[in-house]
Amino acid sequence: MQYRADNKRDLRQIAAALGVTHVLEGTIRRDGNRIRVNIELIDARSDSTMWAESYDRNLADIFAIQSGVAQTVAGKLTAKLSPEEKERIEAQPTDNLEAYDLYLQAKELLLLTRVSRFDRKLLSDAIGFLDQAVRIDPKFTLAYCASANANDLMYYWYDTTSDRSALAEEAVNKALGLQPDLPEVHLAYAVHLYSAHRNYERARVQLAIARRGLSNNAEAIMLEAYIDRRQGNWQKAIQELNAAIMLDPRNSVATTELAHTYYDTREFREAGQVFDRLIDLLPSEQLRIKVQKADMVTFTETGVDTAMRAAIAALPASMANDSDVLWHRLTFAYHDRDWHKAEELLDRLKDVEDDDVVGYHFILLALLRGEKPSANPYFAEKREQWNQKLQKSPGNAELLSHLAMADVFLNNKEAALAEAKRAVQILPTSKDAMDGPGIAINLAIVYAWTQEIDMAFETLAPLVKTPRGIYYGDLKLDPIWEPLRKDPRFDKLLAELAPRD
Secondary structure (H helix, E strand, C coil): CCCCCCCCCCCCHHHHHHCCCCCEEEEEEEEEEEEEEEEEEEEECEEEEHHHHHHEEEEHHHHHHHHHHHHCCCCCCCCCCHHHHHHHHHHCCCCHHHHHHHHHHHHHHHHCCCCCHHHHHHHHHHHHHHHHHHHHHCCHHHHHHHHHHHHHHHHCCCCCCHHHHHHHHHHHHHHHHCCCHHHHHHHHHHHHHHHHHCCCCHHHHHHHHHHCCCCCCCHHHHHHHHHHHHHHCCCHHHHHHHHHHHHHCHHHHHHHHHHHHHHHHHCHHHHHHHHHHHHHHHHHHHHHHHHHHHHHHHHHHHHCCCCHHHHHHHHCCCHCCCCCHHHHHHHHHHHHCHHHHHHHHHHHHCCCHHHHHHHHHHHHHHHHHHHHHHHHCCHHHHHHHHHHHHHHCCCCCHHHHHHHHHHCCCCCCHHHHHHHHHHHCCCCCCCCCCCHHHHHHHHHHHHHHHCCCHHEEEHHHHHCCCCCCCCCCHHHHHHHHHHHCCCCHHHHHHHHHCCCC
């Protein structure tokens, strides 16, 4: 929207920012069932018009207009279209404009969840729109692809049940049955294999098929980067994210992921630079991004949380109950050993965050406060809930880690150790370089709080060098490492992680 013609602008600057030589612009006006489209293709290097056209048609002709414009632009730029590309451009995604409108609304909501942060309601609304779209047009392949994507996001972030995964699987199968050769279908399939099954090799196969028809698609390149991160190919992932950004310079999702990947690999200076670029891309989110930068760059590297506290303090009052803000304030409460404040913040997080994650922190807090297991039935009840969930999902390493911490608190030492070790066996870093280190860190915590001090240090030792492992700020200030602090090996670990001048 910042490039609209009614704003003061410089086409050369716009083209340079987007990494292009030509710009297509125009206006679309609707009056009832009539639509008027004015389009102009401009060579931004000379600010000269290469082609201009106006269309005054019935709304039902919108797809024909889109197809005609695409082919004309390709011709003006002397781009040769393959027969497959020409066929895809001429194909209508659906014959039903109502279904298409619902699809576009859903895509907008999915974009919003990716640009800012994942939001359960936005995802739920998007799924609802897509369900309506395919009811109206059961042959709408792209809507099934979007539905698979939305359900996979819901599964990954909020609802890791077999029912949710099955909804994504069903949508993928519908799309495959309708248009098995469509590249977008194979991209959706690859995303599903990545998100719901952690089957990265099969995902790569589908992604390779998709990229043959979507060679310049930033989303496809980003998925390849995500797979490479999971498989520990960190530098390759960084190269791929940079390639995606080169193709799509204003893609804030790719830019965010690049900043996080630099953080993961302890390249803090580079992470800070990318966060600054992200602030330029999303000025409306700059206060939130500054908090992330202060946390993931300054605090993590230096162990000083002053900048993070200042960034949180600068946030408007309207963000006081934002879940990200509450989590950061909980971090401060831990650092200050202010258990009362930590409890208050967890009570507020219960209403806005995943109950299992909040429950895990309630157990950590009880350990830190030295509470007696018999003082509150909540912890035994939470343990039983997690145990029942594990019966349905025995391969869930995160749930096993939660259960292990509950057993630490309930003085079930042998069970806690067995569960934490089993979680690492299920999801070692060698299998998943993104989530594996967190499971290993939890094992180190279990060792520490069951007085298996030697094993705690043995587990921690490689994590000070592992991407997404232990960072200086966390080890220095997090009270969860209290059982280890008096051991000289702890200071040695801190020295290994300490920032170098």
